[in-house]
Amino acid sequence: MIRVATDIGGTFTDLVCVHADGTVSTAKSHTTPQQFEQGVMDVIKGAGLTPSEFISFVHGTTIVINAITERKGSKTALITSEGFRDVLEIGRGNRPDYFNLEYQKPKPFVTRFLRREVPGRINYKGEETKALDLSDLPAILDDFRAEGVEAIAVCLINSYANSAHEEATVQRIRELWPEVAVVGSYQITREWREYERTSTAVLSAYVQPIAHRYLDNLTGRLREEGMTCTPYIMQSNCGVDTVHNARQIPITMIESGPASGVWGAAILGRLIGESEVIALDIGGTTAKCGLITGGEVTLNTNYMVEQTEVFAGYPVMVPVVDLVEIGQGGGSIAWIDEFNRLHVGPQSAGADPGPVSYGIGGTEATTTDANLALGRINPNYFCGGTIVADMDGVNKALDKLARQLHISRQETARGIIRLANNNMVNAIKLISVNRGHDPRDFTLIAFGGGGGMHACTLAKELGIKKVVIPHLSGVFSAWGMLLSDLRRDYLQTQIVEFNSPEAAQQMSDVFAALEEQAYAEFEAEGIDRSRVSFMRYGRFRYQNQEHSTEIDLPNGPITPDMMDAISEHFHVNYEREYTYRLDAPIELVTYHLIAIAEVDKLKPQPLPPTNARLEDAIKGQRQVDFLEEGVHDATIYDGAALYPGMQFEGPAVVEEAETTIVIPPAMSCEIDEYGNYQILTAPQGGSNA
């Protein structure tokens, strides 16, 4: 009777297990890139578990994003509409590195020879204006075979409005060449914009053979070992899905790891009564942040692979948790440019050689090293006491920078942390203020190895009143997986003029059709419709505007008398986001239906009460540098000895085996009933920011 989540990361495959009595255990083993499923089996064995005992098994994997970024997917071809062969290569024509005369565009994943056209045309209203002609298809497929093609994407113009031509093309390919992996864009998304949809279909096809092999091998091995429960695969939309569905459209796994972290933050927020949450995951190389409003995770369908400030990247038009990711983590390297200015990251010392303090060859100061030098991390309890921090090395590396900058070692270390914090503050602004939200209205839930180290200072800078560092923050993403439901997002672009008399009926019809589609898909996998619930959203805009605002819509039939309320709901949301409203007609552009089937999942329980005393958790006192707030004598607590109900004030540091929580002066911390650290950044009633 155990619930297990496993998560394949770059270096380690993690496992979290919740036993029948509610106790939690974790395990790690090395990731095995040759055969990823081996690492999963290893970690299960290493944890002493037998798959036959599993009542639920959720799995997250980076296999899809790795195959793309390492260019290890299958040889892929594309069938598109006549006249549109080069859409994939042209992209949107943008040059983000705009002063660079030799900017290099994203190289298409399908070479031009393998991009082929078929005659036939659907117009934007979904009407056929030219019949589909597949007479050239056999010859095209012969070329593909000769080239060693393993996967084919099909994306035709206006298939978002009517997928008949695309479906017929996919069907014909399956008849002519049953062995080849093939995907039509309609199977993934019904949103408009041909470049984005084509890119999505191509990338999905590109990873399909690898994902098929992987998922089949993994489930095969687990079944052999006696697992009887239905395995679920973590998705980028914060839900899980069946292996069957994940096989069809593997691209939806693309950001499953970060999604489960943000999802964990959303669930934790609901548990402790916080509906407005900024989730922050600080790891060794990157920091990622996501936004939760009204208890719901924010999703986007404009995800980009490999996009940077100076590179356009590749679009993937599937619902992905809205993330901002920056190259700032514990291993980020501090460096000085030719103009004697200090920078931190995005280069990371990684796990090997790692920060200087690891003592295994690193010579360049990192954020972690600076935290050690400032007493924020305990050099005598580094990595839970498993590593003796090389402080001589750290001091040497900092002194090298300090000499160049003509400032003290301490100022240098502070500078590194302050710059890292500034970069993270700007990332949090991108996910909040640049999306129209005020961070002061949010609670910051921070996790990952570095979450507790930086969160309080970031919160103060942003005017955030409360910080929560979750219990088990080191394995928080995997915990999130155990709390996910089966979820599918259906998006359909179809413009409805809101003031037309048929609008209500049109909306009812489209939602009803999407809901029937969802029921049918779930039922085909043995999930009864009674378990399925829906959430409806619509992306609305003022007529002729492009960018839309997504608002929630009522379930059931939509009748004309509801339209005024819906339109007012839009105006209010729009005004909140954009500061004004217009007296202009509105349009519904894209329907968004979320179908959720509850699965038997973990129900978090409060920790049992204890008689433990706070004094017994105190390890001692230490001089800790709180940056702009100066150096203070801080109380050091042993995280393992802190229990619900305990309260204390900063300046303080909590030391856990996998993380350190730095609590600046004038902040107060309370352990809640679930073992989370709830930190108020200003004395109660003292701030009206």
Added chain:
Amino acid sequence: MPKHYDPITIEIIQNSVQAAADEMFAALRRTAMSAIIYEVLDMGTGITDRNGEIAGSGAGIPAFVGVLDKTVKRILAKFDQPGDIEPGDVFITNDPYNGGVTHLNDMVLTMPVFADGQLIAWTANIAHWNDVGGMVPGSMSTEATEIFQEGMIYPGVKLISRGEPIRSVFDILTANCRMPDYLIGDLWAGIASVRVGERRILEIANKYGVDVFLHALDEYMDYGEQVILNALKKLPNGVYSLEEAQDDGQIWKVTVEITDNEFIVDLRDNPDQNPGPFNMSADDAIIACQIALKNVTVPDRIANGGTFRPLKVKLRHGSIFNPKYPAAMGIYYELSIRLHDLIIRCLAENMPDQLPAGGFASICGTLFGGIHPDTGRPYAVIEPELGGWGGSPRGDGMPGQFSAFHGETYNCPAEVAEARYGVTVDYLSFHDEDGGAGLHRGGKGVRIDYRIRSDNAWLTVAYTRDKVPPWPLKGGQPGSSNHVIIRRADGTQERHAVVSGLTLNKDDVIQIMTATGAGWGDPMERDLELVKEDLKNGYITLEQANKYYGLDKRSA
């Protein structure tokens, strides 16, 4: 004794100013009403210091980076009495003769930031408005002879006073526009954006102190100058000159002098001002030079007041690059890209192992409109086009991207265009026209076919590089040509590069052809395997492979 400032704080302030400019950009993009702003991103945001020197720019297009400082300086000069500029004010200008820099369609909003009772900075943005009045819809006409025909002029006026909108100015704005709904939407988007910037700057100044904030901006300018000076020292000193024939037969001339600490562009010996709209303001001529300077020195995205200190530009009043009022200048952008290309060519022909060959180098500004056949509402398209870039010493040119004038600019998807404008996009891919052969090929130009679906539509285009093709380097082949072919429903065809208000009817097709970039190096020296691969991929035809790359002879 100079006060000591903490270098980390100074750097954090500079980063935060840049973040504020990015936030202003996001705010403007999210809220703008017109596709040309939010989708083509024909917009820019910036923060200047109290004197109007640019301190941070929102991503957008390089041609807009250097605009906003010039506006602020003009507002400062004009509103020079005590009480003229107050907290909460917003100013508006589009007058290229008065700090508006570009053309009347580009509206600049700017807002002073006050802290501790003193002016500490300005926030500003620029965006292309669909229509500002004038003789034709869309306001830009190739037939305008005075600026008055290009729209209503707002010569730097107060729009909002101490936070209160000035009703009369709003009324004048909406009354002088064919699409007032768009105008109001875009106007409020711009106001929201400068206000967001003001709030951010105040937060920064209040946190670190006004004195530290002001010092951080001063130091940032000096840093910008140092970066450029270091790079200038790496360029070969010399005086470089070029004369280039234009499509209309005129000869343009440039002399660039590079020293260790100066980059001097002399444009005095150029044609007298154009009787039509083919002129650009002095301010804008300077911006074209600024872009070129960035391109050949440090092409990263940092550009501030200090960056351009080494630049000197010499202009002649009464010439196309600094015309006398009231010359029209609606098509300034095409002169801007031409001038930029002229400077780059002048340098590239002298440094062919460092710089790429010429690309399509035109905005290919395309305006068309009419009645949407399904909704019955009028539509108007204003878009730059994608074309091919030149081959470089390091590799083939890029295909299908916007010119050096643009940057983070997005084309309109065919699916969106079909729904929004009620036209049919028959084709959106590369073409096979001759051009760009080289050791390193030019990038492919693009063909787009828009089929018009209702009668009485109109088309205005003003392309260059039609007759005079993109320039090659080191024995490469020139690129192809930018032009439009009108394929009438009756089977006849016309070819245009510059035309205004051409009438189109149902089933007429606008076939846009942008140039393939020029080649770099002798095509006969291109690796035969690459030639075969290009042929297989259809980047070149068999005829081109044989004729320019000698595939048949070299394989034999």
